Amino acid sequence: MPNPRGGAAAPALTVVGLGAAGASLAWRLAGTGVPFEVVEAPAGSGRRSQDRTWSTWGPPGGPGPFGPLVAASWPRVRVVGPDGTVVTADLGAWRYRMLRSTDLDRAVRERLQRHGVAVREAVVDDLAGVAGRVVDTRPVPVPAGGRTLLLQHFLGYRVRSRRPVFDPRTVTLMDFRTPQPAGGVAFGYVLPTSPTEALVEYTEFSADLLTDAGYRARLGEHLERLRVGPHEVLEEERGVIPMTDARFPASPDPRVLRWGANSGSVRPSTGYSFSALQRQADDLAVQAVRGGPLRLPPAHRPRHLLMDSLVLQALSTGRVDGARFFVDLFARNPVQRVLGFLDGSTTPGEDLALMATSPRVAMLGTVLSRFPGAGGVVGLRR
Ligand SMILES: Cc1cc2nc3c(=O)[nH]c(=O)nc-3n(C[C@H](O)[C@H](O)[C@H](O)COP(=O)(O)OP(=O)(O)OC[C@H]3O[C@@H](n4cnc5c(N)ncnc54)[C@H](O)[C@@H]3O)c2cc1C
Known part of the structure; x- marks a missing residue:
C-alpha cells in the first residue's frame, strides 16, 4: 500500500x-x-x-477542555408528566450545556x-x-448478542417564533404529554436559546422508526401543545441512536x-x-x-451498565411505564443525583438511593425474568 x-x-x-x-x-x-x-x-x-448539537451537563468549566465552545447553557431543567405535572429543578453550580x-x-x-x-x-x-x-x-x-435493543430516534426543528414563548433559563428534558408508543417511551425536548428561539425535538425510545411524515406530525403536534404559534423553521436535526446492552x-x-x-x-x-x-x-x-499500546478506558461502570440493561428491558417489555418512571426519578431524587447517575458519576450509595425510588415490583420482575423458571423474557430479545 x-x-x-x-x-x-x-x-x-x-x-x-x-x-x-x-x-x-x-x-x-x-x-x-x-x-x-x-x-x-x-x-x-x-x-x-x-452536523449536530451535543448536550451534556456538569460542574462549571467543561465539558472537558471545550468550555469556551459552549454555545448555550442553562441553570434549570424540567420534566413534564403526561398529565402536565411539571417537575422543575435548579442545577445549582451545574449547567446543562450545548455545543455545536x-x-x-x-x-x-x-x-x-x-x-x-x-x-x-x-x-x-x-x-x-x-x-x-x-x-x-x-x-x-x-x-448482536445484547438482550435489548431500543432506538432513540428523533426529529428536531430550531424554530423562531413570532411571540416570546420560551423560557431561556430552563431546558425541558422530557415532556411526556406526547402519545406513548407500546414498548418504549416518547417525549418532547426543548433547548431554548432566547424567548423566541429554541431547538424543539420529538424523541422516541422504541423498536421501530417512524416515517418522515410521522416525525413531522408528532413534532407539529408538540409545537402546538407548547403554543408556539406562527414560527419559522431555521434548521432541522434528526438522528437514530442505538440504545443497547x-x-x-x-x-x-x-x-x-x-x-x-x-x-x-x-x-x-x-x-x-x-x-x-x-x-x-x-x-x-x-x-x-x-507511549506503548493504547487500552480502551471503560466508558461506563459495570453496575451502571447492569442498571441500564434492566431499565431498557423493563421499558421494552412494558413492565414499567416509561413516562412515569422518568417523572418519578426526577420528582423523588435531588436533580444532581439523577443527572450524576445518567452521566456515570454517582457513588454506589447514590445508586442505591435511586433504585429505592424506582418502581420496585416492576424492576424486581425484570430481574427475576432473567432466571430460568422465574418467568420468560418478552419483548425485544435478540
Ligand atoms: C443527531 C445526534 C445528536 C446527538 N446528540 C447528543 C447529545 O446531545 N449529547 C450526547 O452526549 N450524545 C449525543 N449523541 C450521541 C453521540 O454522542 C454522538 O453520536 C457522537 O457524535 C458520537 O461520537 P463518535 O466520535 O463516536 O462518532 P461521530 O461523532 O459520528 O464521529 C465519527 C467520525 O468518523 C468520520 N467517518 C465516518 N466514516 C468514515 C470513514 N470511512 N473514513 C473517514 N472518516 C469517517 C465521520 O465523518 C465522523 O467525523 C447524538 C447523536 C446523534 C446522531
Whole structure:
C-alpha cells in the first residue's frame, strides 16, 4: 500500500474520524509532541457524520477542555408528566450545556493547524493502508448478542417564533404529554436559546422508526401543545441512536483501538456519550504521551451498565411505564443525583438511593425474568 500522505514519514498515531471522539482526542494530543495525524471523511462523501448539537451537563468549566465552545447553557431543567405535572429543578453550580459540532470542528482544525498536525480528507475503508497505531472512530453496525435493543430516534426543528414563548433559563428534558408508543417511551425536548428561539425535538425510545411524515406530525403536534404559534423553521436535526446492552467488540487488529459510539461509549439508557468521551479522551491522551499500546478506558461502570440493561428491558417489555418512571426519578431524587447517575458519576450509595425510588415490583420482575423458571423474557430479545 503506498503511503497516502505522499512520502512523508509515517505518524506514530492516526486518528480516523473527527467527530466527538476523534476531535476530543486530537484536541488533547495537539502540542504534546506525540506525532499524529487525523483522517476525516470529506464533506459530501456520504460517510461524513451529519452536523449536530451535543448536550451534556456538569460542574462549571467543561465539558472537558471545550468550555469556551459552549454555545448555550442553562441553570434549570424540567420534566413534564403526561398529565402536565411539571417537575422543575435548579442545577445549582451545574449547567446543562450545548455545543455545536460545527464549532468544535472549526476550533479543533484551527488548533491542529497551529500545532502542525495534518487533517487529511479521505474516506478510510481499509485500515491496512493506514500506518502505525490507529484510533478508529468510524461507526460500526450495532453488535448482536445484547438482550435489548431500543432506538432513540428523533426529529428536531430550531424554530423562531413570532411571540416570546420560551423560557431561556430552563431546558425541558422530557415532556411526556406526547402519545406513548407500546414498548418504549416518547417525549418532547426543548433547548431554548432566547424567548423566541429554541431547538424543539420529538424523541422516541422504541423498536421501530417512524416515517418522515410521522416525525413531522408528532413534532407539529408538540409545537402546538407548547403554543408556539406562527414560527419559522431555521434548521432541522434528526438522528437514530442505538440504545443497547450489547457489547461492542474490539478490533481484531492489535494496533487498532476502536473508540467512540463504536466501542460502547454511548450510555445505553440515555443515548448520551459526550461526557464519557471526555473522560476517555483524558485517559487515552495520557497513554499516548507515555507511549506503548493504547487500552480502551471503560466508558461506563459495570453496575451502571447492569442498571441500564434492566431499565431498557423493563421499558421494552412494558413492565414499567416509561413516562412515569422518568417523572418519578426526577420528582423523588435531588436533580444532581439523577443527572450524576445518567452521566456515570454517582457513588454506589447514590445508586442505591435511586433504585429505592424506582418502581420496585416492576424492576424486581425484570430481574427475576432473567432466571430460568422465574418467568420468560418478552419483548425485544435478540
Ligand atoms: C443527531 C445526534 C445528536 C446527538 N446528540 C447528543 C447529545 O446531545 N449529547 C450526547 O452526549 N450524545 C449525543 N449523541 C450521541 C453521540 O454522542 C454522538 O453520536 C457522537 O457524535 C458520537 O461520537 P463518535 O466520535 O463516536 O462518532 P461521530 O461523532 O459520528 O464521529 C465519527 C467520525 O468518523 C468520520 N467517518 C465516518 N466514516 C468514515 C470513514 N470511512 N473514513 C473517514 N472518516 C469517517 C465521520 O465523518 C465522523 O467525523 C447524538 C447523536 C446523534 C446522531
